[in-house]
Amino acid sequence: MIKALKDAGISALIALGIFGAMVGLPSVVGEGGKLSLDPQPWTVAIIVAVVFIGRLGMVLWQANRKPRVKAKSAAHSKYTISNVAGPLLLIVAVVLPMAGDRYLIDVGVLVMTYVMLGWGLNIVVGLAGLLDLGYVAFYAVGAYSYALLAQTFGLGFWTCLPLAGLLAAFWGMLLGFPVLRLRGDYLAIVTLAFGEIIRVVLLNWTQLTGGPNGISGIPRPTLFGLKFTLGDGPDTFAGFFHLTPSVTYRVAFLYYVIFGLALLTNWVSSRLRRLPLGRAWEALREDEIACRALGINVTTTKLTAFAIGACFGGFAGAFFATRQAFISPESFTFIESAIVLAVVVLGGLGSQIGVALAAIVMIGGGEVFRDFNEYRMLIFGLALVVVMVVRPRGLVSGRTPSVSLGKGVHIAADMMSQGHG
Amino acid sequence: MAEVLLSVDRLTMRFGGLLAVNAVSFEVRAGDITALIGPNGAGKTTVFNCITGFYKPTGGRIIMHRPNGGDLELAGMPGFLINQRAKVARTFQNIRLFAGMTVLENLMVAQHNTVMPNVARGLLAVFGLGNFRHLEAAAIEKARHWLDRVGLIERADEPAGSLPYGAQRRLEIARAMCTDPRILCLDEPAAGLNPRESDELSALLMSIRDDGCAVLLIEHDMGVVMRISDHVIVLDHGVGLADGTPTEIKANKHVIAAYLGEEDPEDIAEIVA
Structure with a gap:
C-alpha cells in the first residue's frame, strides 16, 4: 500500500511538473497588449489529484488482479523513468501547439532546440566520452551556412538543411584531427578555443558574414512551397487551406520542424548506439587502449563521433537561423556551449530521456522563473547544485546494453567510465 | 619443426x-x-x-x-x-575490459571490424541497409561460442566490471580470441x-x-x-x-x-x- 502511494505520488509529481507550467501558468493579453500570467492553481490541483488517484487505483488494481504474474516478473515490471516519461513527453510534445498559445509554442521551440543540441552533443560527450566545450561552433556553422547559401544563391530551407549539416560535419572533422591525441582537460581547452575562433572569425570577416551586424532577412521555411506569410494568396498556408491568416501557424510549423529534427537526432543516435559504430564509441569511452588492441581504428571512430555530433548541431543551427530570420555572432558565445553541455551532464551522460528532461527543466524552467528577475539565476544555480548533489551522475544515469542474450539488465552508472576526454 | x-x-x-x-x-x-x-x-x-x-x-x-x-x-x-x-591479439597485465558494457558487448566490440567493415557500411546500417543483421547474428554466435568455452555464458548480460577477477581474466582472453588471431x-x-x-x-x-x-x-x-x-x-x-x-x-x-x-x-x- 505504501509502495502504491509512493508510486502514485511520483506520478502526481511528474504531472505537477508538466501541467504546472503548461496549464497552471497561461499568459493572457491584457489591456494595451500587456502580457500577464493568469495562474490557475485549482485546475492544476485537480489534474494532479486525478493523476494521483488514477495511478493509485491502477497500481492497486494490478496488484490485486494478478499477484502471481507480478511476483514472477518482478525484475521486469519496474517502471523505469524512460518507459513512463518517454511516451508521456512525446504526447505532450505533439499536442503542445494545439493549445494555440503563442508564448507556450515559442518556449516549446526553444526547449526543443536545446533538446536537439543536447542529443547531438550527447553523441560526442555521452557516448564517445570526448569532452567538447565548443559545440556552439557547429551550431554557428549551420546557421551561417544556411543564411549565406540562402542569401547568395537563393536556396530554400529544405535544400540548405542537409548542406548545413554536411558543412558542420566537415568542420567537426576539421576540429577532430588536431585533437585526436588530446584527452581530458587539454581536449576541453582546445575545443573551447575552437568555438571561440569560429565566433571571432564570424565577427571579423565582415565582407562575408557582415561582422557584428550579422545577417538579416533570412528566408522562412515553407511547407511544400506554401509560405507562412500573413497574406491569403493561394501560395500561402492560410490561403491554400482557407484559414484566417495568423502568426500562430508559422510558429506552430516551426515547432513541428524542430520537433521532427529532434526526433530524427534521437532516432539516429539511439539506433547508432545499438550498431557497431555506437558500440565502438562507448568502448572508446570505456578504454581507448583496449580498443586499439582489438583492431578498432580509434582515429576514424573519434572523427565519426565528432562529425555526426556536429552534423546535428549544424541542423539545429540552420533551424535557428530560419526561425530568427536574423543571426549575428552574439548568438554563438561560449555560454551556449556551456548550457548545452550542462543539459547533457545534468540529464545523465548517454541518456536520451535524461537530456530531454534536463532541457525542459533548464530552458523551460528558466522561462517559467523569468518573473523572479534577478533571483532567476540564483534559483537556477541552486537547483543545478542540488541535482548534482543528489544525483551526481545526472537525472537519468546508467545505460541499457545494446545487445543481450536474455533480458537486458540496466547497468548502473558507477560501473561506467565517464571517458577521459 | x-x-x-x-x-x-x-x-x-x-x-x-x-x-x-x-x-x-x-x-x-x-x-x-x-x-x-x-x-x-x-x-x-x-x-x-x-x-x-x-x-x-x-x-x-x-x-x-x-x-x-x-x-x-x-x-x-x-x-x-x-x-x-x-x-595479433593481446591482453593486458592490468585487465582492460570495457567495465560498463556487458560481457557480451565486450565480445561484440572485439568483432567490430567484421560487423562493420567500413564507416560507410556502418552508417548505412542505421537505415537497415547492407547485410548488417546477418553479420551481427554471426558475431553473436561467435561470442556465444567463446562464452561457452570460458564458462561465462550464464553471465553474458552482466556488466564486465561486476565479474570476479578470475572471470575478468578469462573474459579478456575470450575477447582477444574473438578477433580471430x-x-x-x-x-x-x-x-x-x-x-x-x-x-x-x-x-x-x-x-x-x-x-x-x-x-x-x-x-x-x-x-x-x-x-x-x-x-x-x-x-x-x-x-x-x-x-x-x-x-x-x-x-x-x-x-x-x-x-x-x-x-x-x-x-x-x-x-x-
Missing part, C-alpha cells in the same frame, strides 16, 4: 637514456605455446608492446610470416592494424588466480593452442609456464638470456643466476617446482 609465425630480430627499444630491450631475437612457431619469462624489469612487457604496436621500436625488426607467403613488418605499424592485418599475446594471465583457476587457465590455453592459434605469454607463475609451454625465452635486463624447451631452461645456469643472483640448488628447486 613447425613453421615460424613471428620472428623478432635484434629488437631494441630505448627510452631516452634507458635501454629497455637490447637486441633481443626469438621466434614464435605455429602451434606452440611460447613463454617469455624473466625477473621484474627485464623488458618482457616492452617486447610485448613493441610486437602489438603500442611502442615503436628504436631498432630491429618484427616480421609476421603469413600463410599466403606475404611477410609483414610489424615494427612501427599502428596497433589497430597489427590486430586487423597481422592478426593467429598469435595470442597474454601479459601475465595467471597473475592473481588461485591454483584451481590457474589449472583452468592452463587447460584453456592448451585448447586454444590445439585449435591452431599460437600463444605467446609473459608469466611469473613458473608452475604454469613449465607445465604448458613448448618453448621458453628468458630475458634479463633487456637482453635475451636463454631460449629452449622448459627442461633445458630449468637446467640453464644463467637463468638460475638471473633469478637468484647466485647458484643455490635449494632455491632453484623451489622456483621450478
Whole structure:
C-alpha cells in the first residue's frame, strides 16, 4: 500500500511538473497588449489529484488482479523513468501547439532546440566520452551556412538543411584531427578555443558574414512551397487551406520542424548506439587502449563521433537561423556551449530521456522563473547544485546494453567510465 | 619443426637514456605455446608492446610470416592494424575490459571490424541497409561460442566490471580470441588466480593452442609456464638470456643466476617446482 502511494505520488509529481507550467501558468493579453500570467492553481490541483488517484487505483488494481504474474516478473515490471516519461513527453510534445498559445509554442521551440543540441552533443560527450566545450561552433556553422547559401544563391530551407549539416560535419572533422591525441582537460581547452575562433572569425570577416551586424532577412521555411506569410494568396498556408491568416501557424510549423529534427537526432543516435559504430564509441569511452588492441581504428571512430555530433548541431543551427530570420555572432558565445553541455551532464551522460528532461527543466524552467528577475539565476544555480548533489551522475544515469542474450539488465552508472576526454 | 609465425630480430627499444630491450631475437612457431619469462624489469612487457604496436621500436625488426607467403613488418605499424592485418591479439597485465558494457558487448566490440567493415557500411546500417543483421547474428554466435568455452555464458548480460577477477581474466582472453588471431599475446594471465583457476587457465590455453592459434605469454607463475609451454625465452635486463624447451631452461645456469643472483640448488628447486 505504501509502495502504491509512493508510486502514485511520483506520478502526481511528474504531472505537477508538466501541467504546472503548461496549464497552471497561461499568459493572457491584457489591456494595451500587456502580457500577464493568469495562474490557475485549482485546475492544476485537480489534474494532479486525478493523476494521483488514477495511478493509485491502477497500481492497486494490478496488484490485486494478478499477484502471481507480478511476483514472477518482478525484475521486469519496474517502471523505469524512460518507459513512463518517454511516451508521456512525446504526447505532450505533439499536442503542445494545439493549445494555440503563442508564448507556450515559442518556449516549446526553444526547449526543443536545446533538446536537439543536447542529443547531438550527447553523441560526442555521452557516448564517445570526448569532452567538447565548443559545440556552439557547429551550431554557428549551420546557421551561417544556411543564411549565406540562402542569401547568395537563393536556396530554400529544405535544400540548405542537409548542406548545413554536411558543412558542420566537415568542420567537426576539421576540429577532430588536431585533437585526436588530446584527452581530458587539454581536449576541453582546445575545443573551447575552437568555438571561440569560429565566433571571432564570424565577427571579423565582415565582407562575408557582415561582422557584428550579422545577417538579416533570412528566408522562412515553407511547407511544400506554401509560405507562412500573413497574406491569403493561394501560395500561402492560410490561403491554400482557407484559414484566417495568423502568426500562430508559422510558429506552430516551426515547432513541428524542430520537433521532427529532434526526433530524427534521437532516432539516429539511439539506433547508432545499438550498431557497431555506437558500440565502438562507448568502448572508446570505456578504454581507448583496449580498443586499439582489438583492431578498432580509434582515429576514424573519434572523427565519426565528432562529425555526426556536429552534423546535428549544424541542423539545429540552420533551424535557428530560419526561425530568427536574423543571426549575428552574439548568438554563438561560449555560454551556449556551456548550457548545452550542462543539459547533457545534468540529464545523465548517454541518456536520451535524461537530456530531454534536463532541457525542459533548464530552458523551460528558466522561462517559467523569468518573473523572479534577478533571483532567476540564483534559483537556477541552486537547483543545478542540488541535482548534482543528489544525483551526481545526472537525472537519468546508467545505460541499457545494446545487445543481450536474455533480458537486458540496466547497468548502473558507477560501473561506467565517464571517458577521459 | 613447425613453421615460424613471428620472428623478432635484434629488437631494441630505448627510452631516452634507458635501454629497455637490447637486441633481443626469438621466434614464435605455429602451434606452440611460447613463454617469455624473466625477473621484474627485464623488458618482457616492452617486447610485448613493441610486437602489438603500442611502442615503436628504436631498432630491429618484427616480421609476421603469413600463410599466403606475404611477410609483414610489424615494427612501427599502428596497433589497430597489427590486430586487423597481422592478426595479433593481446591482453593486458592490468585487465582492460570495457567495465560498463556487458560481457557480451565486450565480445561484440572485439568483432567490430567484421560487423562493420567500413564507416560507410556502418552508417548505412542505421537505415537497415547492407547485410548488417546477418553479420551481427554471426558475431553473436561467435561470442556465444567463446562464452561457452570460458564458462561465462550464464553471465553474458552482466556488466564486465561486476565479474570476479578470475572471470575478468578469462573474459579478456575470450575477447582477444574473438578477433580471430593467429598469435595470442597474454601479459601475465595467471597473475592473481588461485591454483584451481590457474589449472583452468592452463587447460584453456592448451585448447586454444590445439585449435591452431599460437600463444605467446609473459608469466611469473613458473608452475604454469613449465607445465604448458613448448618453448621458453628468458630475458634479463633487456637482453635475451636463454631460449629452449622448459627442461633445458630449468637446467640453464644463467637463468638460475638471473633469478637468484647466485647458484643455490635449494632455491632453484623451489622456483621450478
